[in-house]
Amino acid sequence: MAYNESLARAAIKTVLDAVTNIGSTHDYERFADDWDTLISLYQASIGTDPVVKQLRGWNISLAGIEPHEQETFGGPGATGTVEINYDYRLRGYMAVDDASASEKTFVTLTMSLIADLDAAAPLHSSNMEDGANGNFYGPPVSSGRFDFRMFSDVLVHYVELQQVLKEVV
16 A cells, blocks of 8 residues: 655645745744754745845645555455545644735735645546546645744744545555
8 A cells, every 4th residue: 555645745746836935935834943044944036126034934844644455345355445645734834914915915825825725626626536647636724713823933924735545545
């Protein structure tokens, strides 16, 4: 039985990377021993004239895997299959800038990401047995609350999205 978690994660990352001005994206949670390094991991250059450096980034984290055995009807030697639910968390961060109404920008980026995730064919295949080819079944994205957090020593907008993807192996 082969799990295709890395392909599921890559499919989500592909959607993240395609959102204009989404910022720095990582396919796992990033950490660093010192604040400057941590901030540099999530710093992005936004715009063209002028280019603005801003703490703006996303990461993908696997929160859980839930296997469910499926019954198979057949004669002697018939084997069952397992439905695997991959429970991902996508966490977004963007530095607060009250003068530029950064909350509105962050909400717009997040809503664009949700729309793109919900429209991405590899994340919503009708064939749950096609994970080896990078196609998974998933319900629409669900969202937690928007919030403020301290990211190192920077006040940021924060959101956590949940994307569940399923496959049969």
